Amino acid sequence: xxxxxxxxxxxxxxxxxxxxxxxxxxxxxxxxxxxxxxxxxxxxxxxxxxxxxxxxxxxxxxxxxxxxxxxxxxxxxxxxxxxxxxxxxxxxxxxxxxxxxxxxxxxxxxxxxxxxxxxxxxxxxxxxxxxxxxxxxxxxxxxxxxxxxxxxxxxxxxxxxxxxxxxxxxxxxxxxxxxxxxxxxxxxxxxxxxxxxxxxxxxxxxxxxxxxxxxxxxxxxxxxxxxxxxxxxxxxxxxxxxxxxxxxxxxxxxxxxxxxxxxxxxxxxxxxxxxxxxxxxxxxxxxxxxxxxxxxxxxxxxxxxxxxxxxxxxxxxxxxxxxxxxxxxxxxxxxxxxxxxxxxxxxxxxxxxxxxxxxxxxxxxxxxxxxxxxxx
Amino acid sequence: xxxxxxxxxxxxxxxxxxxxxxxxxxxxxxxxxxxxxxxxxxxxxxxxxxxxxxxxxxxxxxxxxxxxxxxxxxxxxxxxxxxxxxxxxxxxxxxxxxxxxxxxxxxxxxxxxxxxxxxxxxxxxxxxxxxxxxxxxxxxxxxxxxxxxxxxxxxxxxxxxxxxxxxxxxxxxxxxxxxxxxxxxxxxxxxxxxxxxxxxxxxxxxxxxxxxxxxxxxxxxxxxxxxxxxxxxxxxxxxxxxxxxxxxxxxxxxxxxxxxxxxxxxxxxxxxxxxxxxxxxxxxxxxxxxxxxxxxxxxxxxxxxxxxxxxxxxxxxxxxxxxxxxxxxxxxxxxxxxxxxxxxxxxxxxxxxxxxxxxxxxxxxxxxxxxxxxxxxxxxxxxxxxxxxxxxxxxxxxxxxxxxxxxxxxxxxxxxxxxxxxxxxxxxxxxxxxxxxxxxxxxxxxxxxxxxxxxxxxxxxxxxxxxxxxxxxxxxxxx
Numbered sequence: 001x002x003x004x005x006x007x008x009x010x011x012x013x014x015x016x017x018x019x020x021x022x023x024x025x026x027x028x029x030x031x032x033x034x035x036x037x038x039x040x041x042x043x044x045x046x047x048x049x050x051x052x053x054x055x056x057x058x059x060x061x062x063x064x065x066x067x068x069x070x071x072x073x074x075x076x077x078x079x080x081x082x083x084x085x086x087x088x089x090x091x092x093x094x095x096x097x098x099x100x101x102x103x104x105x106x107x108x109x110x111x112x113x114x115x116x117x118x119x120x121x122x123x124x125x126x127x128x129x130x131x132x133x134x135x136x137x138x139x140x141x142x143x144x145x146x147x148x149x150x151x152x153x154x155x156x157x158x159x160x161x162x163x164x165x166x167x168x169x170x171x172x173x174x175x176x177x178x179x180x181x182x183x184x185x186x187x188x189x190x191x192x193x194x195x196x197x198x199x200x201x202x203x204x205x206x207x208x209x210x211x212x213x214x215x216x217x218x219x220x221x222x223x224x225x226x227x228x229x230x231x232x233x234x235x236x237x238x239x240x241x242x243x244x245x246x247x248x249x250x251x252x253x254x255x256x257x258x259x260x261x262x263x264x265x266x267x268x269x270x271x272x273x274x275x276x277x278x279x280x281x282x283x284x285x286x287x288x289x290x291x292x293x294x295x296x297x298x299x300x301x302x303x304x305x306x307x308x309x310x311x312x313x314x315x316x317x318x319x320x321x322x323x324x325x326x327x328x329x330x331x332x333x334x335x336x337x338x339x340x341x342x343x344x345x346x347x348x349x350x351x352x353x354x355x356x357x358x359x360x361x362x363x364x365x366x367x368x369x370x371x372x373x374x375x376x
Numbered sequence: 377x378x379x380x381x382x383x384x385x386x387x388x389x390x391x392x393x394x395x396x397x398x399x400x401x402x403x404x405x406x407x408x409x410x411x412x413x414x415x416x417x418x419x420x421x422x423x424x425x426x427x428x429x430x431x432x433x434x435x436x437x438x439x440x441x442x443x444x445x446x447x448x449x450x451x452x453x454x455x456x457x458x459x460x461x462x463x464x465x466x467x468x469x470x471x472x473x474x475x476x477x478x479x480x481x482x483x484x485x486x487x488x489x490x491x492x493x494x495x496x497x498x499x500x501x502x503x504x505x506x507x508x509x510x511x512x513x514x515x516x517x518x519x520x521x522x523x524x525x526x527x528x529x530x531x532x533x534x535x536x537x538x539x540x541x542x543x544x545x546x547x548x549x550x551x552x553x554x555x556x557x558x559x560x561x562x563x564x565x566x567x568x569x570x571x572x573x574x575x576x577x578x579x580x581x582x583x584x585x586x587x588x589x590x591x592x593x594x595x596x597x598x599x600x601x602x603x604x605x606x607x608x609x610x611x612x613x614x615x616x617x618x619x620x621x622x623x624x625x626x627x628x629x630x631x632x633x634x635x636x637x638x639x640x641x642x643x644x645x646x647x648x649x650x651x652x653x654x655x656x657x658x659x660x661x662x663x664x665x666x667x668x669x670x671x672x673x674x675x676x677x678x679x680x681x682x683x684x685x686x687x688x689x690x691x692x693x694x695x696x697x698x699x700x701x702x703x704x705x706x707x708x709x710x711x712x713x714x715x716x717x718x719x720x721x722x723x724x725x726x727x728x729x730x731x732x733x734x735x736x737x738x739x740x741x742x743x744x745x746x747x748x749x750x751x752x753x754x755x756x757x758x759x760x761x762x763x764x765x766x767x768x769x770x771x772x773x774x775x776x777x778x779x780x781x782x783x784x785x786x787x788x789x790x791x792x793x794x795x796x797x798x799x800x801x802x803x804x805x806x807x808x809x810x811x812x813x814x815x816x817x818x819x820x821x822x823x824x825x826x827x828x829x830x831x832x833x834x835x836x837x838x839x840x841x842x843x844x845x846x847x848x849x850x851x852x853x854x855x
Contacts, residue, residue, distance in 0.1 A: 052729065052730075052731060053627075053628050054623075054624030054625070054627055054628050054730060054731055055624070055627070055729050055730040055731055055760070056627060057729065076628075077628075077630055106572065106573075106577070108572075112571065112572075113571075116545060116549050117571070117572050119572070119577060119580060120545060120548075120549045129822065133818050133822075134818075135818060135819050135822050136815070136816075136819055137819065137822075137823075139794065139795065139796050140729060140794055141727040141728065141729060141759070141760050141761075141794070141795045141796055141799070142541070142542075142727070142759035142760060142761070143537050143541060143546060143727045143756070143759050143760070143761040143799035143800055144727055144796045144798075144799060145534055145535045145546075145584045145798050145799065145800055145801070145802050145803075146796040146797045146798050146803060146807075146811070146814055146815075147803060147811060147814075147815060147819075147820070147823050147841060148581065148584065148585055148823040148826055148827075148841075149535065149548065149580055149581060149583065149584045149585070150581070150822065150823065150826070152548065152577050152580025152581065152583075153576060153577055153578075153580060153581045153826075155577060155580070156572070156573055156576065156577050157576055157577070161576075172632065173627075173629075173630035173631070173632060174630065175630075176630070196490045196491075199492065199601075200489060200490070200492065200601050201601060202513070202601050202602060202603050202604045204603075227672075228672070228675055228676075230671065230672070230675055231668065231672045231675065234669060234671065234672065282570045282571050282572055282574070283570050284491050284568070284569040284570055285490070285491050286488075286490050286491055304571060307570060307571050308571070327568050327569065327570065328568065328570040328574075329570070329573070329574025329575075330574070331574065346574055346575055347574035347575065349574070349575050350564075350565070352558075352562055352564045353564060353566065353575070353578065356564075356578060356829060356830065357575055357576045357578070359829035360576060360826065360829055363822075363825040363826065363828065363829060364822070364825075375575060375576075
């Protein structure tokens with residue numbers, strides 16, 4: 001295992017690598033095709049290098065634990081608004097998720113539907129390409145169109161274009177209050193319609209999820225609002241009125257219960273203790289119930305108003321065959337190593353896009369040593 | 377401004393190239409007469425002009441593809457053009473280039489309120505995207521000052537922002553998908569009505585690539601439900617430092633205004649003379665706007681006004697009704713017109729960390745005296761995106777050069793304090809040669825390698841973004 005402690009050491013290690021490297025942060029997200037190669041552990045690049053609460057900006061070395069970033073933000077009443085998912089419960093992993101890996105996998109949570117994904121909060125990156133060259137793109141300011149946006153390209157590239165050494169993020173104020181507007185017993189279609197109504201309202205809904213089998217096995221639709229105390233009370237009442245036609249509506253105001261409910265959606269808690277493969281689909285919300293229906297799923301959780309669908313299926317199920325042609329993308333998030341090796345973990349791209357993607361990989365990593373094959 | 381020497385072979389082949397273009401487009405969609413191509417000799421950076429070889433105005437993605445295939449075969453550089461409002465010379469042609477304007481492609485292809493998106497052809501103007509959905513109380517968030525005229529094509533090429541980015545983000549945060557034609561004439565679909573990329577984030581890469589990677593002909597844009605209401609407050613201070621502190625304090629207080637705009641004294645005086653909005657004559661003026669229901673607005677403004685008062689304002693004005701709100705915005709919205717009324721001006725676009733605001737304003741003031749040219753500052757203070765307007769006289773020998781040298785110093789200052797050359801206008805030709813101040817040669821090389829993937833012959837908008845010296849070899853191989 002190679003474990004650099006500085007960006008310079010990281011660059012040296014990549015430049016000197018004789019073969020493939022398997023890049024690891026906290027090791028909590030083994031998503032993608034298994035990579036054969038020497039482990040390159042980035043957790044040694046650790047620490048927040050700049051935090052300006054008045055400018056809503058935080059810069060941290062890639063190996064910094066997310067928990068450390070969140071603690072620093074909380075101390076100033078701020079947060080990572082994109083609410084990165086913690087994969088440990090779903091994937092049965094341990095260790096500490098790192099901020100670099102959050103960016104590398106573009107990990108977001110329920111609030112993505114309102115405020116944007118991790119990639120939308122990324123202001124800049126420093127990384128080491130496959131040649132061992134240290135590169136930077138973007139910076140620490142909120143508006144920056146100076147040159148090509150390689151920062152966004154790096155977000156979600158899962159270490160296949162470069163190894164992140166530092167990330168710069170926009171952060172937002174935390175909120176004083178939150179509430180969940182809950183509706184019980186809806187069908188999948190009814191839930192998507194209710195979530196659509198909520199998201200189409202002027203009340204800035206920051207979460208819209210539907211658990212097909214809620215806490216007591218009955219369907220539960222959840223709408224989240226956040227803000228000032230009076231604002232949340234006002235909006236909860238407005239939404240209660242707006243959604244009254246869909247079913248029985250009630251409002252949960254207990255902060256601990258609201259937080260726990262959304263952490264459960266974020267981390268896909270309903271599938272934690274159940275066996276089987278887990279797929280993640282990004283689709284047009286109105287098409288979600290139809291697509292889900294043809295998957296024969298054993299478990300189903302909708303987030304992003306239906307735009308994100310989590311599916312629990314039998315181990316080894318060839319879901320792509322069941323899905324057929326659809327607009328969006330599907331990722332096999334949890335499966336055995338053998339299953340991940342045998343299947344297309346990420347959505348296959350049409351020919352011209354696949355050619356562009358592989359062209360980019362060749363430019364950033366001409367020797368093909370950075371997580372080779374991980375994204376297929 | 378140095379531009380590449382035009383390819384003589386291309387110019388000599390003009391008749392054949394035009395004939396081939398006429399073969400795939402309607403008769404009135406190919407402009408080659410020298411008196412008519414002149415209309416396309418520049419964009420809003422009017423200091424630099426060059427009539428192109430020809431102009432094409434295709435009406436569909438298929439026609440764009442046909443044009444690009446021909447230009448690709450003939451090795452003709454292509455300069456994509458939206459509405460021609462670029463302040464950075466992003467659509468400046470060369471004499472051997474075909475300007476590909478998307479202005480005729482302005483249709484709304486699909487509106488979907490349930491899934492909250494609109495699909496449009498990219499020649500459509502920014503404001504008319506919102507225009508197409510506002511009867512359902514939806515809007516498209518990016519709102520550059522030129523929104524009445526600028527095209528979505530240009531918004532995507534430059535990753536445009538606007539006054540409301542602090543809350544709603546810039547174009548890249550509101551773009552879901554594109555139909556793009558590569559230089560080789562291949563049509564590709566990236567993204568769609570769903571969120572985020574399944575593989576590499578090619579959409580994020582395309583947005584802001586200044587028309588150098590492909591011609592975007594259709595776009596799927598995120599639309600949002602309008603807030604219940606919005607209301608601005610105006611505050612005046614006797615120093616920029618104090619105003620900067622107010623901005624920082626508001627953000628730290630946990631309030632996220634939808635916009636925080638800043639104007640300095642020269643700008644206030646110019647807009648007063650022009651628009652008579654009734655602004656106080658002070659060093660620094662802030663306009664802060666928040667959204668929500670009337671009660672929600674009151675609560676947020678309560679917090680903001682408390683902070684504002686703590687810093688001893690010379691003026692604090694709330695809007696009691698729509699009329700008063702419009703008056704608060706009036707001066708800000710007419711700032712650019714007001715400056716243009718006084719003089720020629722160059723509008724810069726550097727971004728700085730918000731806490732460096734007082735220092736940067738002080739340095740700009742000092743430089744203004746050194747260079748002997750006046751500067752007015754009007755900008756988006758919440759996100760540090762500055763717009764210093766340097767006043768000069770285009771008819772005075774040497775004034776433009778002094779202005780450009782002054783502008784370059786300001787942008788270098790922005791980089792020096794941890795910011796960047798351009799926050800929302802793009803690099804174009806204007807800031808091309810300053811890229812070396814922000815990026816190391818290897819950083820620029822990495823970006824140019826990206827262009828190699830999409831446009832190996834370097835035919836799309838080739839003389840932009842990168843210093844000419846840095847891209848020379850690639851362009852020479854192509855020629």
